[in-house]
Amino acid sequence: MINFLLKGLFRDRSRSLFPFLIVAAGVMLTVFLHAWLSGALSSMIQSTAHYRTGHVCVMTKAYSEKADQVPNDLALLAIDTLVMSLRQRYTDLFWTPRISFGGLLDIPDEKGETKEQSPVSGIGVNLLSADSPEWKMLNIRPALVRGQLPSQHGELLIAEELARKLHVQPGQKATLITSTMYGSMAYFNFTIAGTVRFGVGPMDRSAIIADLADMQQAMDMQQGAGEIVGFFKDDLYHEERANAIARDFNVANLKPSDKFSPIMGTLRTVSGLADYLDYVGSFSGIILTIFVVAMSIVLWNAGLTGSLRRYGEIGLRLAIGEETGHVYRSMMVESLMIGIAGSMAGTAIGVAIAYYLQVHGFDIGSMMKNSTMMISDVIRAQVEPFTFVIGFLPGILATFLGAAISGIGIYKRQTSQLFKELET
Amino acid sequence: MYIFKLAFRNILGAGLRTWLNVVALSFSFVAIIFLQGIYTGMNDQVEQATIDAFYGGGQFWEKSYDPYDPLTLDDAHAPLPASLEDLVKSGQAAPLLIRPAAIYPEGRFRTILLKGIAPQQNVLSIPSSLLKDGEGLIPALIGTRMAKSTGLHKGDELTIQWRDAHGTFDARTVVIADIVRTSVQEIDNGQVWIPLDQLQSLSAMPGHATMVVLKRNTQPPAMLQGWEFRSLDYLLQDLHAVVRSKRIGGSILYLVLLFLAMLAIFDTQVLSIFRRKKEMGTLMALGMTRWSIIELFTLEGGLHGILAACVAALYGIPLLGYIARTGWELPGAADTVGFAIGEKLFPTYSAGLIVGTTVLVLLVTTIVSFLPTRKIAQLKPTDALRGKMS
Amino acid sequence: MRRLLWSIAVLISSVCCGQTPRLPQGASGDEILKKVDLNMFSENKIILSRMIIHGERGSRTVEAKSWQRGTRESFSEFLAPARDKGTKMLKLQDMLWTYSPSTDRTILISGHMLRQSLMGSDLSYEDMMEDPHLPHLYTATVSSEEAIGGRLCWVLDLAARKEEISYFSRKVWVDKARYILLKENLYAKSGKLLKTMDIREVMEVKSHWIAKSILYKDALKEGEGTEFFVDSIVLDTTIPDYIFSKAALRK
Known part of the structure; x- marks a missing residue:
């Protein structure tokens, strides 16, 4: 019977195509919305992930307890082996070491003496290897205002506003005065390669970005780093996977008695964003529920009207002696088929669009006044396992229910009336 | 005026189908207003909390x-x-x-x-x-x-x-x-x-x-x-920059909800035009011009929007009003993250938001109602009377 | 460090004290302090010192050579560890410049940088900048007598004479026989103890007593403090003028 019905659906497009299109469109919207909301949730914590904690973050136990004070005397040492083992063991993440620091940026006059000085806060990241994930994570390229990107050791990026305050141009020299991890005064000469716009007040007024190797040298931290951050390769925060990785790492590496043993935390635990994530999660849950309910009504209605438009056909089938129950059942199976086909097609299209937006993002740069590092110009969707499922709820259930309710009318049809109806 | 009366009678006559559409559409109304209200409320609250706690009146x-x-x-x-x-x-x-x-x-x-x-x-x-x-x-x-x-x-x-x-x-x-x-x-x-x-x-x-x-x-x-x-403007400029950037992302949500409304109407309209060819033929035979029929069907679609607005007002005003009064409880200590909102989120519905959303949804439903009716322009009364689309 | 160096100088002053008649029993605090100051004063001195700094990741030893003229001019060059070798500091009046050979830059240390710890020690750059003449800054009263390491001491309470002063009050233990400080506590305006200095070892140089080992500690911070050792000291020697110039930093 299913074959027979399928043939019917294929051959009589008026019966199947329009309901199919409506279901597919509805499901596509639902799927897209889910992926979009997931992406929005991720983007809200994106700058925290990119600038502070990564999706997961390895620090020494002691450093992690005072992380907000940036205690570089408690930093990780011998990170090369650690980074290598992380890269080998957890291959679906990028691993990259970072050093956060504070200090003074001193601009010399022509005699090499202090002309301008300003307190700065900075991060040392891997800027010089072309495959460094930092370019993407820190969104550096689009945020460049003047000058160029660092291409060799000793080059530095500074916030545009800071550069203006210090009256420096790209190409000029600057000396960073900070402390080594042992507390000694540290000096390091940089050339200002370019200026960037962060988009967040405090950073625009005081932030600098240096190469990790330069900072290791400046701060006497050979093979050292404050933290090693890990980013999922799709740049989306997958909480369960992050938790599993952190658990696995800590079981293998964390020694409670050793304050310098490495410990891994997730974005959720390290950033203190746990409550915020819950809150935004429940917010998007509500949006999604409202939407799915509304879409279900639309598709239910579509199922309902889909059956009603076949009023004449049903009359005829009843008139030539088809059993009422059989007509009803065949209508149900047909609606189920349309529901499944529409949901599958809708999910496929929705996921495809969402995936495109996950990879390429939706560039709102043209709508923003200026490109900045902290506020990304690109909004992304995020396809999650649930994205593949969510469309089936309104797609199949609502269509089926709509057909089921409208089909009840079949039982109310009077045989005596049928021929009369057919005559008209 | 008679077209309006006719359209109104037609959609009421369709009974359950009309009301289902209207309810689905009204959901779009309420959802758009609620979500925008929450969003505006959240931003207002962040701003207000910062002003109250530190910025004052400058x-x-x-x-x-x-x-x-x-x-x-x-x-x-x-x-x-x-x-x-x-x-x-x-x-x-x-x-x-x-x-x-x-x-x-x-x-x-x-x-x-x-x-x-x-x-x-x-x-x-x-x-x-x-x-x-x-x-x-x-x-x-x-x-x-x-x-x-x-x-x-x-x-x-x-x-x-x-x-x-x-x-x-x-x-x-x-x-x-x-x-x-x-x-x-x-x-x-x-x-x-x-x-x-x-x-x-x-x-x-x-x-x-x-x-x-x-x-x-x-x-x-x-x-x-x-x-x-x-001044406050000076102090709030960083906050406003962030809000601006988030607003663009939020408008996508708005768009998806509008699509939902469009889908609901489009579906109904296409079906109506498909099913009611004989009716169209009869109306033409009675002397109604094609454009009057297009007007009638478009109006029917648009009336869905108006009815939806009324239904939305019926349950939306008390519901959204209630949420605006009592606030939306946030989980645990949502504010420990430095996101400047209190323990409860109070949505803000501005008159502009409500009127704007209503006008936009009505406009969209009317346009979407009109699109499938263009077929009517090619309709021959003789075919229509026999239930055929020429 | 400057403060420390002066503390050492105070100890050195005991050398002179040994040559001057002792104060009578019942001498006033100010008299004792003047005596200490008088004895500690030396026009020029060159000091070779070591500082052991205890940090979270073990200890480091910083070696330096310092030239001092009067109370307002000093020049120091770090000799070890290798990383800090060649780093120089010049203090002229209230200004402090540093020079680092790796950057070939002379940098003025100002503002909050002065409050930073000196080379990770329990001393700040500000401590270096203080006027070391205690009688200029404080009035002293004898509060009691105590023995420290078997040496009988006057315990003097020092109260600030003027407002522009880092430590509002101090308590110093002056060796009654040698007129050297064996211990010093520095207090905030509230009376809260901020820093302590303990002389743990003294040495005799050319029949004079000089502190050999001092433990300096920030009382509010946890840790073992900073140990300071004087390896050699030359008093009243000739120091060329160019040493106390910014040009000397780059030499």
């Missing part, structure tokens, strides 16, 4: 004060000019003195900002009245984030070291009078609040302040020598 900064340059803090204090002094006396402004200081949580040196605020002030929402006498010790307030990062609790004692106006070290033990559950980072992170008069006298800066915060809607005195006025 601030006068001592001329050398730069909040982003700690080097300026040493010198950023001065006695209040008479006009500001008058505002303070009349409760229209609150002076704050900010000094760089150090604390030693767990024996490690950490720099902080020591801020003095008058316990009796009512300009800012900081619960400064909690800064009561600490039984010989200076009472101090800190925010939740500061408490977390330093491991301090209410009643704990903390040694703070700073220098007075002459450069002399002072170190006092303060007692944490309370932890302020705030989400406004500007009053929390790396800061300790103590009574203004004590900080002034301990710092040998009697009557001095680093900034004076005006009460909301207080007219700032004209140019003051040695002080710069920072």
